[in-house]
Amino acid sequence: MDYDVIVVGARVAGSLVAALLGEAGHRVLLLDRSRFPSDTLSTHFFRAATFRALRQVGVYEEVQARAPHLTVNYNVVDGIAFPEAVDRPEDYPFYMCVRRITLDDILVRRARRTPFVELREAAKVTGLLKENDRIAGVAWVEPSGRGEAKARVVIGADGIRSYVAREVGARAEHEEPVHRAMYYAYFRGVVHVEGQGAEFHYRGNSLVYCFPCDDGLTLLASSVPITQFKEFKRDPEGMLLNELRSMSALAPRLVRAEREGEVRGSGSIPGYLRIPWGEGWALVGDAGMVMDPWSGQGIDQASTHAVILARRLQEYLGEKVDWKTAMRAYHLERNEFSYKTYHRTCAYAADLRPMTREALLRRGLI
Template sequence: MSGPTGAPGQPATTEYDVVVVGARCAGATLGALLARRGLRVAVLDQATEIRSTLSSNILQADSLAFLNRLGVMERLRAAGVTTMSHVDMRLEGFRCREAFPQEPGDVGGAACVRREVLDPVLVDAARASGAEVRLGTRVVGVIREGGRVTGVRAVAGGVEARLRARLVVGADGRNSKVAEACGSRMYHVSPGERSYYWTYFEGADTGPRPTFVFHRWGDRHMLGGPADNGLYIVGVSPQRHERESFRADLDGSLRAHALRCAPIAEALAGATRASRIYGIRRFFGYFREAAGAGWVLLGDAGHFKDPAGGRGIGDAFHQAERLADAVGDAIGSGVRLDRAVTEFGRWRDRTYAEYYGLAADLGVAGPIAGVVPRVVRALHARGRVDGVLNLLSHRASVLEVLTPARVLGATGGQLLGAPGRRRAALGELRRLATTELRRRNAMRRPVFQSGLAPRPVLQDTSEPELSR
């Protein structure tokens, strides 16, 4: 880092290789990875203290393995994090209880880690790696020279400073100020069809095997499982006709909904709620233009999808690792750096397009497509359900699991049935094919939308915070 300079009366200027805006799971992680490569990195966040933020808090096997590679898993365990070894999955009439598949280097199948536990550990990792972390620092604009972004203007304690950098990274979430300042446009915007609520209980009976519960049947969607520090997360998504009752009586509605899921009801017998109830509704999924001359977007700043898949944190880690490699190899040349972040954007869109569709399919109002549980049932019968479970950790692609042959095979019985069942099966196949073609065309020929993503409506109870 070069020391501050500036003419009298002008904001001081400090030089870096990379300025990262946002010190949460995307930004702090990238800061740590870049600093370990020897780069001069500043990580900025307007929060004066890293606390809880809107998040499903679910981490899959690949995320836990990444945290282990980052060297923070023991610190997280010391902070009360436990991992889950099994999954209890229900899709419509099919239900199975299985061990999470594990690969070399894995340290668990899944975990629920509240962001007030996870994010400070990542911030400390960034600092320990050599990044300069500045909390209480609000970015108010970017610096441009000759059409290129060359830094940011930031205010801390009422004093403005200029931070120059070869690259500015926007890791500042759905309503990214960096995206706005750089003129990044959204595309493939997809309105969410459901609302989601979650909270934590203490005193839950988690049984002999820590198990992640994921049940989706009819118009119901629920999850549950052990969280950090002995807590138990419960997440529910109301049916359409229940949405108004949820707003009127959030606590009673959430409890009644959760108790309709047998494994969650068993875990909660004798448990008491230990936190406020969090919620998100009227949200939008989107992609944003990922990069330009001197800037790039990371995590939710550049891409957000339906929370049904619980992949926000995992995707942030996945992207940070990829971007750190790209930037670290190209930081010495503006041309190579621009080429690297442009290719990062192409990789992001290729990688997440089908998972974006999968999350939307899981988050559809009403039941999921009937062919999905039929394919999963058939795979389970052949001892091959690991591929389905690997979808949750993005270690298998949708088309590797829901192959055309498997879809047709799972539909064959319907096609040979009564005329009504045959018509329904053919209609479902047509809808699936039409949706897939529409999604592929949307990614190949994006329709851009100016402005920020619509801000989601957040809801929580008005009672004081109960969690420890």
């Protein structure tokens, strides 16, 4: 075997798995078709689950120093504001919003400097090698030519359009249609609420986020029902501005805001929970589970799944358990961690109003 593990995709899930396995002395080949630092289509709001994973690979300090700690959960529902201090969990009572160009670069650099990890950038995986009905390696193309390598395990950490998942025919245990579209951009000059607030502005079934992030920028994002996608696609800038200005508690603070960079977005994010393993392969992060981004949970989920998978793979690679035992345990633990969040996100993606109404009722605000 050339490697113990080949990881396809080197962002949140892939770099974390590679760093954790390399640190444990396993030989890892980490491939990504991108070069780093580079951006990807994603807003990037995350919480304690991600902080814990970052701490495991020793980059928590580096990430937490890059952007404000958001210590106020600033919710506004149809004009009714109810800011609340973030006081849970005890170890990390705050949220953060760090652009993917920054976060992923820290993670990729961490993986690159791990003993036993070999990183190949601009290497697009185009084939899976099979031996005795088991996935046994990958083939790729890169600027200098073609490559092939074999390993005991191939991991698909290759995101929502996962090549690995497609090639192995990974089955879904739950699927949810597309319910929403999301568009976002970065701005300077936004006036923030007092304290460091992560702002969520709801108007009916529409949601606008306002998060201070790294480099002094503010992320402004809009999540709307999928029925509005056509209009957004025709005029992303105009529609994003309309949504931002329609939020009465936010609009006056945007008067001097200037956009930096383009408006980006998507109206094609469904929900799925895939069976994340088979003979010789495993899926992690978005390759194994995707939710509508309205709940901003993908990074917490991908990073936690990566930690779980790395732990279970170490048991297998260290010959403490067989493949099936290790992967069944990974599958179970992943689902235990994600089940509630996944189904809640899917359910409210269709309509946010039952959730916001319940939040107002609970606080005696209606």
